[in-house]
Amino acid sequence: MLDRRRFIFSAAGLAGTLAIPNRLIAQLASAPANLPDPKQYSNNDDAYWLELRKQFLIPGDEIYLNNGTVGSSPAPVLRAIFDGYNTTEKMDQQDPEDYPIWGYAAWNEFRDPLAAFVGCKRDEIAMLRNATEANSYIANGVDMKAGDEVLMTDQEHPGGEQPWQLKAKRYGIVIKKVTLPKPVQNPAQVLNLFSDAIGPRTRVVFFSHITTVTGVVLPAKELCGLARSKGVLSAVDGAHVPGMMHLNVKDLGCDMYSASPHKWLQAPKGSGFLCLRDEVIDRLWNTIATEGWDEPQLRAERFQRIGSSNVPALWGLRAAIQVANQIGMDRIERRHRQMCDYILEEMIKRGAESWTSPDPSLRCAIATVNVPPIQRMDLENWLWKTHKIRIRGGEPSKLRLSTPYYLQKKEIARFLEKFDEYKKAHSES
Ligand SMILES: Cc1ncc(COP(=O)(O)O)c(C=O)c1O
Incomplete structure (x- = not known):
């Protein structure tokens, strides 16, 4: 496998010839080389998650509350994919019968x-x-x-x-x-x-x-x-x-x-x-x-x-498995539950009908609420187009809010602020 410096060097070279966006290369290069030290988690878990957030390409001003549809691969995962291409596409496998084609072997x-x-x-x-x-x-x-x-x-x-x-x-x-x-x-x-x-x-x-x-x-x-x-x-x-x-x-x-x-x-x-x-x-x-x-x-x-x-x-x-193991599934699951409980409580305070189980064992990192008469698609478009906040829901008034570990509390607070703003504007009209 390539070490990181070689990867950056070779990937930057690739960017020139293959039109891989320089922004992507720069972002991957600027992501911290290592995941944060778990010791940081014991001292200040918010600081730990903030540091981990730097591994993701999601721009700092975007709030992604729809990991339930699809996640965002962090830098170590993206680097591994590029390493995979760089290694296998040379077609220089030692065994002349060996080709990079999963689908015929045990892998x-x-x-x-x-x-x-x-x-x-x-x-x-x-x-x-x-x-x-x-x-x-x-x-x-x-x-x-x-x-x-x-x-x-x-x-x-x-x-x-x-x-x-x-x-x-x-x-x-x-x-x-x-x-x-x-x-x-x-x-x-x-x-x-x-x-x-x-x-x-x-x-x-x-x-x-x-x-x-x-x-x-x-x-x-x-x-x-x-x-x-x-x-x-x-x-x-x-x-x-x-x-x-x-x-x-x-x-x-x-x-x-x-x-x-x-x-x-x-x-x-x-x-x-x-x-x-x-x-x-x-x-x-x-x-x-x-x-x-x-x-x-x-x-x-x-x-x-x-x-x-x-x-x-x-x-x-x-x-991706290495990343999860390194962070630790205990920490990830605890974080998922805390963030989900936080957003759910706040939405209930705002009068939302909860479709999320009141039994903590029956919920984890997805909170779903019903917020009539708000039309979810109108809210979804407004949040995204005017505030770079991405949520998902279902007709007519369901909101499904995903709380992945890389989401920050201040991002949830910003979503709540914008939700209040939308609700106020629409109740006055
Ligand atoms: C419960 C469940 N099953 C299946 C799928 C389909 O997933 P994929 O598109 O990755 O096959 C989804 C996607 O959201 C899902 O929520």
């Missing part, structure tokens, strides 16, 4: 840290491009007959629900849904809804660990246990989970788990994975087939055999 140097980070064995994980792809592999790969049922919530993302809709249209399986209250009050409420809805034709229980609609953290371990006790497969869409909070798929006891580390792990776009409990691997058909699809001894690796693909993204994914 254990990337798979091992990922497996360790999410708590499963190497043989139980396939690196894919995103949760949508992993969810499609699940829905497409499970044998089901017409009339067999999948049970899900009414808060699934299209990238979770639509693979099952496709299967329903093509093969006549049936989709049943439980309606989650807004907000969910406690884990028992969710368990009872699922328990009542599982019937003799239910084959799969599919749910988001953290939903896209309200950010509620569903009691995944208990739901997977419930499914197991009824002889039903559990498939968890964990798109938001890695990097937002501790994850140990083994401990959850799920049969299948999908995720998109390009969200909260701040990994490169196009990083995803599918975890399969060893006992379930042989029950899943491949969706994409190339050499290896019919070799059960490959275990989960057979699902990452997708043909030529982007290896430097894996360099970035590995670096």
